[in-house]
Amino acid sequence: MNIEHFESSPFEVKISFHKVMEQLEEIAVSGSKHKSDYAKALLDSTAAYPELREGIKDPNQLNKYEDLIKDLLSDLFPTALSKNEIKAVAIPFYNITFNYTKRLQSILDEAGTDFDMSIRDFSDHEFYVMACCLILNNYYGYHFDFSRPLFYDIPDASGIMKHYRILYNADFIEILPKDNHNEITEDDIKLLMDNFDNLELWKEKFPEDSWVLKGFGIVSLFDSTTESAISNLKTSLLKPEDFDEGDKSKQENIFRSIYKIPDLRIGFTEVHLEENTFNLPLFDKIDSYILKDRSEINCNDVFCGQSLKKIIEDHKYFVISDTENYCKACSENPDNEFAQHLLDQDIKSCILAPLVKNNKLIGIIELVSSRAGELNSINAKKLSYILPFLTDRIETYYSEMQNQIDAIIQKEYTAIHNSVYWKFREEALRHINEPENKNSAYKEIVFKEIYPLYGQIDVKGSSTARNQSTEEDLVKQIEKLLSLFRYIFNLEKLPLIEQHIYELENMETKIKTEMQADSEAVIQNYIQTEIHPMLEHFESVNEDIHNHIDNYFRTLDHRVDMVYHSRKNFDEALSIINKHLAEVLDQKQVEAQKFYPHYYERFKTDGVEHNLYIGASIAPKNQYSPLYLNNLRLWQLQVMCEMENEYYKLYPALPYQLDVTSLILVFSSPISIRFRMDEKRFDVDGTYNARYEVVKKRIDKSHIKGTDKRITEKGKITIVYSQKQEETEYRRYIQFLQHKNLVDSVVEQFDVEDLQGVTGLKALRIAIVYNTESMPEKTYSYDDLLRELS
Incomplete structure (x- = not known):
């Protein structure tokens, strides 16, 4: 047994029995003859050992007074109760104990020598502050309530950790100041009250070894193994990191303490009644003894009819106290196969308990043992104290996971962007809160008078x-x-x-x-x-x-x-390009949303394309200005330059050499977009607005008017527009980016061939400067442009 010694203390400890001797002296003078004679005899036997009254500083010296101490404390430790009480003499908080009752001595003997006889979760800091509070209460008469449950964790002969609540009796302790002590004032008390965590302050007011703790205390232990284990289980379940990591050994030790079964193992199996299947749990490191080495199984393949009904329909425990006998008894029915399945895993007794929330079965907790009779229908009742906590935590775990799944689906698979989520939420709340709307059709989500921006980086000749x-x-x-x-x-x-x-x-x-x-x-x-x-x-x-x-x-x-081989390299190269460029675009979008909220979506095809929509109807609570559209256009042009540079860095490492081309479509007329309920995505609304979609779909494959050359070209960004003011605006942006050395000094201009139903398109084309060192750490804003040009 290892005794923990704290690094520092305000006390000089003197183990003394002076208060007991003073009581004996009173009895010797005024007690009955029988009691008086007994007291005098004890006092005579201690007369030769003045240190018992004055105080013993070294606990190791106590052994030579063992019998005498037993006699002195015989009234406090009655022989008739020694086999029942768990009690000893102790110095509070010091883990100095002696004069054990027979039951406590037996507990310590069973535990052996390889364990720490220290108070659970009791730090040097807490010890020092509690010792100071003992001085304040005992000597100065304050009433600081520093009590909290204290426990010893002591293993039994089987290795099961048992938990004992500590109760101290300090009636036989006296606290005295030494010459180097500090007098405590009212101001000190007020300061200390608010500074539990400031250990240096406590040591300043109560220097080390500045007080004498003289006497002894009595420690009584109460076996609270079950209560403490349940408390530990609740604490563990409240820590998401413990539960998610599936610390199986920790959880099993808690259950072993509750059931007092050293080889008890725990498992868990998910139940999906909709699919009629049992599944492995989503959290790691928890076994499923029902499934063993399978990830999923049909419910009907596990139990016979009555056993299945007991768990799934009746929500009652399924208990096997002796698996071998159960196997023999079921030799003529399907349950024999399941019993043999358990025996193959060295399971001789088990409890399968349903976890039920809102009358819905969410899983089965499995307690198993390799010894027959250890788990049975009687001790199965202990689970009634535990299951509510397990059920709540597992149900919360799956709810949190479902929230994460929903978040991923919304981010990766649907078109409901955060910027427009408020509109969907508003319509959903209207439908929920107004009873007359519950059976009516949902309103379509439309955003009017918004300005579109479109861009793409396309894999050339994919x-x-x-x-x-x-x-x-x-x-x-x-x-x-x-x-x-x-x-x-x-x-x-x-x-x-x-x-x-x-x-x-x-x-x-x-x-x-x-x-x-x-x-x-x-x-x-x-x-x-x-x-x-x-x-x-x-x-x-x-x-x-x-x-x-x-x-x-x-x-x-x-x-x-x-x-x-070649197709795999092509697919991998395309996947790498799409994934990396999409990540760059997504990260930059976080920054762009801070300028002004706008709708954003992007698609991975043979390259990455994106749509942006900005306008007052997207964010009605924010004041809109055309300045934000200008800012977003400049941002888009810069991000396209950065994506090209990121591709340039990727190119040498690609398993299949592919080139990319970049294009931006400028459209200055406001349009409307509508959420298509059948397709679960946004699309342009109305015949007039469809012109924008037509241009988007046909522009990247178009040619320079009068030639057979594509308008897009490797290493360059093509900007397609139709109005003069759009050309003027983008030439300003290009001039600014030339100044920042992001694009080349030469600007090409040409007409775009006529498309079906669309004529008069023009384009600017500018080469990218591939120099990663010149890429800015931040994206320049429209204000930066105005300052530069002025």
Whole structure:
């Protein structure tokens, strides 16, 4: 047993029995003859040891007075109660204990020597302040309430941690000042009251070793294992980090203390009644003994009818006190399989308890033991104290997780952006709070008089690159097959093999000559339905052919059974570009929303495109000004430059070399957007506004008027517009960004070819300066532009 000693104390401790001796002296003079004689005899036996009255400083010296101390304290420690009371002599808070009752001595003997006999969660700081409060109360007569539950945690012979509440009796203690003590004033008291955490202040007012604690206390222990374990469980459940991390050993120790079963294990299984399945819990490190090594199972595959009904329908415990006997008893019904399933996990007794919230079953808590009889229908009743806390915490856990899921869905999968969320919430509340609206249709969400901004960074020639990667993979696979079939034909002169060689050669020629839309599907189907089954047949012909065929299959992607190298690199490169550029755009959007709230959405296709809508109807509580539209346009142009630079840094590391082009569409006429309830997304509203959508969809593939050259070009941003004032505005932005060395000094200008239903479009095109060191740490605002130009 290790005794904890605190680093510092305001006390010099003197273990003294002077108050007991003073009582004996009173009894010797005024008590009955029998009591008087007894008191005189005790006093005579202590006369030779004045240190018992004056005080013993070294606790190690107490052993030589053991019998004498027992006699002195016999009235306080009655022999008749020694086997029942858990009691000892102690110096409060010091963990100095002696003169144990038989029951306490037995508890300590069972615990062994390898444990700390220290008060739970009792720091040096708290000890020092409590010792000072003891002085204030005992010597100065104040009434500082520093009491709180104190516990010893002592293991029993089985290793189960038991918890004992500590109660002190300080009637036999006297506190005396030493010469170096400080007198405490009313001002000191007021200061100390507000400064529990300031240990230096307490040490200043009560210097170390400046008071004498003389006498002894009596500590009585109360076995509060169950109550303390339940309290610890509640505390643990209240800490999200403990619960999320699934500290299984900590939780199991708590249950072992409650049930006094050293090998008790806990598990949990989710129940989804809608799908009629049991599932592994979402939190880590908690086992499911119902599922064992499976992640999901149908409820009907676990229990027989009555057992299933007891848990799922009746919400009652399912208890097996002896799994082996239960298995024999169920030899003729389906429950035998489940009993054997438990025995395979060394489960000889178990309790399966339903966790129910609002009459809905959310899961099953599992208590299991490797010994028969340890868990039974009698001690199952203990769960009634625990389940409410577990149920509330797990239900809260799933609610929090559902909130996170909803947040992800809203962010990643729907068009309800934060800037317009207020409008949806307003309509939902109207529907909920006004009874007459509950059965009526929801109003459509429309925002009028708003200005659109559109931009995209597109992977140049992505369709061509995708076809090229497909062609490379198909040609490579056909070449591998031709080599393999020619080898087999040299050994096995079968006409069918020659036929396949002929067909593969024709396919190779057609692919290299002209790759058609259905070429990939036709060739893949041919290889997987005709070629591969034949190869599987030839694997058993001889060992050499088997090795060649095996080497061929090793080169294939196991997911599609085809050569998938170039296509995989293309897909990975496209994914990397989209993911990284989308992250840049999303991060910059957080900054842009601070200028003025506006609607934002972006899409990943063969590149990243985005829509922005700004106007007074988006944020009616904010005063709108055209200045915010100008600011957002400048911001968009800068962010496109930054995204191009981010791509430039990515380019060398891409598994497949792809180029990108950038485009901004300027549209100065206000439009309306409506949330399409059937599509769950925003779209332009009205025939007139549709012109904007037409331009968006057709502009990136258009050409410079009178040429066959695309308006977009690698390394440049193309700005498409239709009005002179838009050109003037963007030339100012370009001039500003040229000054900041973000774009090149040359500005191209040209007409855009006429599109179906749209004519008169013009464009500016400016080259990006690819220099990461020149990229600003912040995005310049419209005010910055005005200051520079003035």
